Amino acid sequence: MNRSLVLLRFSLGQLLAGRRLVLIALLVALPLVVPAVFAAGADIDPATFTLELFRQLVLPVLLPVVTLTFATSSLGSELRDGTATNLLLKPIPRAAVLGAKYLAAVVSSLVVLLPAEAVGHVIVAGGLGSTDLLAGMLLATTVGALAYCALGVLLSLLMARALLVGLAYALLWEGAVVSVAPSAASLSIRGYTEGVLAAVLGGGGPELTTRLGPVSATVLAAVVTLAALVLAVRRLERMDIP
Amino acid sequence: MSGPAAGADVPVVELRRFSKWYGDVVAVADLSFELWPGVTGLLGPNGAGKTTTLKAICGLLHPSQGEVLLFGRPIQRDPMLYRAIGVVPDGDRLYPRLTVRSYVRLHAELQGLTDPGAAADRAIAEVDMGPLADRRLKGLSKGERQRTKVAGAIVHQPALLILDEPMTGMDPGQRARFIELIRLIGSAGVTVLVSSHILGEVERLASQILVLVSGRLAASGDYHAIRDLMADQPRTVMVKADEARRLAIGLIALPSTVAVEVDGDALRARTRSVDSFATALPRLARDQGATLREVRTTDESLEQVFRYLVGRR
Numbered sequence: 102m103n104r105s106l107v108l109l110r111f112s113l114g115q116l117l118a119g120r121r122l123v124l125i126a127l128l129v130a131l132p133l134v135v136p137a138v139f140a141a142g143a144d145i146d147p148a149t150f151t152l153e154l155f156r157q158l159v160l161p162v163l164l165p166v167v168t169l170t171f172a173t174s175s176l177g178s179e180l181r182d183g184t185a186t187n188l189l190l191k192p193i194p195r196a197a198v199l200g201a202k203y204l205a206a207v208v209s210s211l212v213v214l215l216p217a218e219a220v221g222h223v224i225v226a227g228g229l230g231s232t233d234l235l236a237g238m239l240l241a242t243t244v245g246a247l248a249y250c251a252l253g254v255l256l257s258l259l260m261a262r263a264l265l266v267g268l269a270y271a272l273l274w275e276g277a278v279v280s281v282a283p284s285a286a287s288l289s290i291r292g293y294t295e296g297v298l299a300a301v302l303g304g305g306g307p308e309l310t311t312r313l314g315p316v317s318a319t320v321l322a323a324v325v326t327l328a329a330l331v332l333a334v335r336r337l338e339r340m341d342i343p
Numbered sequence: 344m345s346g347p348a349a350g351a352d353v354p355v356v357e358l359r360r361f362s363k364w365y366g367d368v369v370a371v372a373d374l375s376f377e378l379w380p381g382v383t384g385l386l387g388p389n390g391a392g393k394t395t396t397l398k399a400i401c402g403l404l405h406p407s408q409g410e411v412l413l414f415g416r417p418i419q420r421d422p423m424l425y426r427a428i429g430v431v432p433d434g435d436r437l438y439p440r441l442t443v444r445s446y447v448r449l450h451a452e453l454q455g456l457t458d459p460g461a462a463a464d465r466a467i468a469e470v471d472m473g474p475l476a477d478r479r480l481k482g483l484s485k486g487e488r489q490r491t492k493v494a495g496a497i498v499h500q501p502a503l504l505i506l507d508e509p510m511t512g513m514d515p516g517q518r519a520r521f522i523e524l525i526r527l528i529g530s531a532g533v534t535v536l537v538s539s540h541i542l543g544e545v546e547r548l549a550s551q552i553l554v555l556v557s558g559r560l561a562a563s564g565d566y567h568a569i570r571d572l573m574a575d576q577p578r579t580v581m582v583k584a585d586e587a588r589r590l591a592i593g594l595i596a597l598p599s600t601v602a603v604e605v606d607g608d609a610l611r612a613r614t615r616s617v618d619s620f621a622t623a624l625p626r627l628a629r630d631q632g633a634t635l636r637e638v639r640t641t642d643e644s645l646e647q648v649f650r651y652l653v654g655r656r
Contacts, residue, residue: 187450
């Protein structure tokens with residue numbers, strides 16, 4: 102098997118091993134599925150309920166918490182406890198090591214988030230419901246996971262308290278600063294995900310107002326993700342490994 | 344076991360005026376040496392710069408100044424050189440949930456070996472871990488974990504093997520077998536660099552040694568010649584025993600003893616020959632009716648010996 106694939110498979114195993122996966126999956130599923138069960142029998146518009154749950158709970162809290170947790174522990178924790186030397190002292194370019202660790206964090210995040218979102222949506226709608234909404238949520242989550250994981254991996258190479266700093270960015274900058282200074286949304290991953298969601302919902306589903314247009318959101322998400330990954334690779338290639 | 348294509352006249356490892364500093368702290372200064380096939384011991388007290396030097400050779404640290412070349416090339420620009428390098432790093436850098444077999448197999452797979460399972464089994468057998476191959480690493484003793492790290496480092500039969508304090512935690516039997524294995528690997532044409540702060544370990548492992556003191560090369564070359572230089576310098580031995588005062592009277596009469604200080608049930612002797620001291624001590628204890636509770640040479644005394652070497656240069 103290709104060395105990078107071995108590394109990816111191993112990294113996924115490390116991130117999703119045993120009770121940790123069950124615990125994180127429960128922490129994500131409960132706040133999405135339980136409200137959905139109660140909403141299913143109530144007199145509310147299923148699409149509006151699901152969209153609001155996604156905008157109020159998934160985008161500001163669950164998405165950054167899950168992705169940053171996986172991303173900062175994927176490589177940064179191994180560098181700090183010394184186990185990363187097992188992987189870095191191998192005939193694999195450091196860019197490939199970082200790429201495998203990044204992909205492992207993205208896949209792990211999506212394995213936890215996407216099923217919970219889909220199940221919650223199906224319960225509220227009593228079936229497949231609005232497919233545009235479902236597709237929009239899953240795509241927005243994927244874009245958000247790609248960007249947050251890139252940020253998390255970069256932060257974990259720069260500082261010891263990467264998770265704390267990443268969560269502070271998500272809660273303070275994206276939550277508080279963007280709400281009082283809308284122009285700051287151009288530096289907000291949450292803003293990008295909302296833009297991507299709006300782009301998909303443009304063809305149907307509930308109405309959604311966002312600060313960034315679909316094109317701007319998509320382009321900015323790609324730029325931020327790539328920039329964070331390039332900086333992370335440069336950092337990993339130049340840093341001294343403890 | 345062969346290295347990457349390089350001329351026969353190119354050293355396997357070459358440090359050219361290598362220095363490493365962290366802010367104002369100099370870890371290693373102006374270090375130059377070459378390594379060729381065979382076993383070389385890297386000797387020095389704790390904090391001498393051994394681990395920093397080994398990490399620089401492995402490509403984990405970037406030189407602040409100077410060059411580190413492996414097979415004539417800087418490793419940072421050529422990760423494929425790791426095909427020819429096996430490393431046993433310091434500390435407990437293992438994945439606790441893995442078994443011995445899966446850990447060594449992971450190394451084989453990351454090296455791109457065609458039959459990683461067979462390579463892993465062979466390496467595990469070489470370090471006598473066969474009976475424990477399916478045990479998880481978190482349940483192993485320190486010595487067993489060290490041997491597992493060695494299996495991971497030799498699974499691809501590297502041309503250069505670097506070991507940082509590899510015998511930490513091993514019992515005497517394991518040490519003896521490990522030394523035999525390393526000598527065997529060295530005699531097969533592999534370049535082996537082993538660090539230790541224990542003179543006796545290095546003596547049994549390597550004929551060539553490099554002595555580091557305070558980040559500088561204090562001595563290099565044949566072990567016995569350097570050992571003779573070291574032998575001129577008194578070493579300190581700590582002894583705890585009841586009847587320490589009577590024991591001290593017997594010890595001061597030994598020709599090799601320089602001084603003895605007594606403090607309660609402990610005594611601190613300075614001797615020019617640790618070997619003759621160790622031979623005479625049990626006999627004296629028996630004659631004086633004293634029970635020995637602890638006997639050890641001190642790291643500080645080893646450092647004094649190293650500093651003595653620096654002073655002679």
